Amino acid sequence: MPASPPSARWDPWSALRARSAIEFRLDPIAALLGGGFYARRGDQRAIVLDPALDRRRRRTALAHELIHDERGTGCDAIGAPRAWAAVIGREEASVDAEVARRLVPPGELLAVARASAELGDGLVAWQVADEFDVDEETAARALHALARSADSERAAPPDPMAAASMHPLAL
Numbered sequence: 001m002p003a004s005p006p007s008a009r010w011d012p013w014s015a016l017r018a019r020s021a022i023e024f025r026l027d028p029i030a031a032l033l034g035g036g037f038y039a040r041r042g043d044q045r046a047i048v049l050d051p052a053l054d055r056r057r058r059r060t061a062l063a064h065e066l067i068h069d070e071r072g073t074g075c076d077a078i079g080a081p082r083a084w085a086a087v088i089g090r091e092e093a094s095v096d097a098e099v100a101r102r103l104v105p106p107g108e109l110l111a112v113a114r115a116s117a118e119l120g121d122g123l124v125a126w127q128v129a130d131e132f133d134v135d136e137e138t139a140a141r142a143l144h145a146l147a148r149s150a151d152s153e154r155a156a157p158p159d160p161m162a163a164a165s166m167h168p169l170a171l
């Protein structure tokens with residue numbers, strides 16, 4: 001997959017501008033809910049972020065709340081029945097995974113990883129954070145997902161054609 005130019009990367013701020021129905025606010029109240037929250041009641045949709053978040057965290061938190069908006073999943077409802085906790089936990093994990101995929105596209109990350117491997121360097125989270133303008137948590141999540149997909153490729157049964165070309169048969 002060719003790396004897309006930086007302008008083609010998903011930008012949560014443009015996505016927010018495109019969803020004019022969402023009320024956006026910076027309010028310290030969001031700190032009580034982990035830095036940001038998304039709420040919806042009927043047609044009313046709101047995203048609130050903590051103004052104390054640094055620029056990258058704000059960008060990542062906005063991406064997270066926008067993905068909740070797309071999936072129609074709510075905020076981490078206070079007072080929700082305890083049995084929901086596991087469901088909410090799974091949803092949060094998949095939203096975070098989607099944030100990592102959008103902001104650190106796997107194809108582009110692979111290209112960066114290959115380039116740094118050529119330089120003899122392992123790629124670490126802060127470098128990914130710099131390259132893709134995300135917080136280190138998201139960078140680490142993206143690196144982890146890349147490592148997992150590389151592992152599953154290695155574990156896949158070998159392609160017999162590829163194997164044959166690596167070990168040509170004497171005919």
Ligand SMILES: [Zn+2]
Pocket residue numbers: 064068075076092095
């Ligand atoms: Zn969430």
